[in-house]
Amino acid sequence: MKMESLQKQEERKSPSVEEVTSWSQSFELLLRDPNGRKILLEFLQSEHSDENILFWLACEELKKEGCRGTIMEKAKTIYFDYISVLSPKEISIDASVREAINKKMAIPTTDIFDEAQMHVYALMHRDCYPRFLHSPVYKSLLEELSSSENALESDL
Numbered sequence: 001m002k003m004e005s006l007q008k009q010e011e012r013k014s015p016s017v018e019e020v021t022s023w024s025q026s027f028e029l030l031l032r033d034p035n036g037r038k039i040l041l042e043f044l045q046s047e048h049s050d051e052n053i054l055f056w057l058a059c060e061e062l063k064k065e066g067c068r069g070t071i072m073e074k075a076k077t078i079y080f081d082y083i084s085v086l087s088p089k090e091i092s093i094d095a096s097v098r099e100a101i102n103k104k105m106a107i108p109t110t111d112i113f114d115e116a117q118m119h120v121y122a123l124m125h126r127d128c129y130p131r132f133l134h135s136p137v138y139k140s141l142l143e144e145l146s147s148s149e150n151a152l153e154s155d156l
Contacts, residue, residue, distance in 0.1 A: 015039075017145045023138075027129045031056075043137045044128060051089035052120045052128065055082040059117040063110045075108035083116065093119050 015035040023030040030036040037057070044050040055078070062074045082091045083101055093116045104112045132138055 015141075015145070017142070020138075020142050020145055024133050027125045030129070030132075039137065039141065040128070040132055043132050043135055046137070047131075049128065051082060051091055052124050054089065055091050055113075056117055056120050056124070058082070059113045062113070065110055071110055072108055075105065075112055078113060079105060083113075091116065091120055092123070 013035070015033070019033060019035065023033065023036050030040060037053070041050060041053055041057075044053055058074070058078045058081070062071065062078060065071050065074060079101070081087055082089055083093070083098060084090070097115050097119065101112060101116060
């Protein structure tokens with residue numbers, strides 16, 4: 001319960017100009033920031049290319065899991081959602097990586113998708129991240145926050 005309320009508080013808090021600016025300096029900072037992840041996800045959904053970040057986020061959640069049964073459940077969900085060739089949001093990974101995951105699915109662990117997750121991270125960093133930074137979504141958010149901050153400063 002506490003974690004959910006903390007996440008809701010984080011979501012309600014608007015990002016600052018400094019936060020939004022920092023996203024352009026580092027993809028890692030963008031992914032670590034709850035607001036950044038949310039805005040990036042919305043941007044990718046608008047492009048119908050959100051499978052990579054959804055997979056990455058699901059892997060991050062799996063890594064936090066400690067219960068064996070839940071690890072198995074989450075791993076199966078991730079597999080059927082993103083890895084299986086019949087997946088509705090199949091991610092693009094090497095056949096060898098897919099085969100290694102297939103073999104490990106009998107007894108999945110929290111790190112079963114690490115290689116695929118690293119591949120997806122590199123792909124997002126190289127492809128989605130630059131598109132996001134050049135998008136009207138990002139630019140207008142930065143402009144809007146800068147204008148608001150400037151208006152506040154002039155009122156003082």
